[in-house]
Amino acid sequence: MLKYCRDQARDELxxxxxxxxxxxxxxxxxxxxxxxxxxxxxxxxxxxxxxxxQVYNVDLIPAGGAGAVAGAIIAMGGGQLLFRIGGGIAGFIPGVGQVVQPAIGAGAVKAFGEAAIAYFENMYPDKIYSSD
Structure with a gap:
């Protein structure tokens, strides 16, 4: 069955x-x-x-590595700062951090992953996923 890279990436996200x-x-x-x-x-x-x-079959080394691509994605999104500040503040409050930080962490990964998918989808629109 035909599956787009964006759909596979979202499944794994x-x-x-x-x-x-x-x-x-x-x-x-x-x-x-x-x-x-x-x-x-x-x-x-x-x-x-x-x-x-990897889902999009892109070699990150010529693109400057994962850090460079992550920097570009963060620049696109900007919302990461709010997650980090909120998570950091919650971590200093006993009891609150234990409840809030797991949700903030999962939400930050979801938002970042969606931005990464949009970044790669912009470069490779409608690319078909290959598990090879």
Missing amino acids: WLMMGGGAAVGVAGGVPVIGALTFNAGLTAVQAAVVTRIA
């Missing part, structure tokens, strides 16, 4: 959101967790870009 939620759980430790949350979220977002690039 739901699984990757679990990584954002896990970072939020780890970030639930008061004070130290806020720093862990931001560092962990950056690592998850790099993995999201790398996997979506």
Whole structure:
């Protein structure tokens, strides 16, 4: 059955959101967790870009690497700053961070992943997914 890369990427994005939620759980430790949350979220977002690039069969090395592509996607979206600030603030409040940060982490990964899909879809519109 024919499947577009954007559809495959969105299917996998739901699984990757679990990584954002896990970072939020780890970030639930008061004070130290806020720093862990931001560092962990950056690592998850790099993995999201790398996997979506693989779905689109794009080699990230000539494009400047996952960091460069992630920077371009963040520049497109801009909403990441709000997620990071909200997650950081919640991490400093005992009890609140444990409840709020997993949702913020999953939401940040979803928003970032959608921006990455839009970025690649703009470059390769209606590309057919190949699992090879």
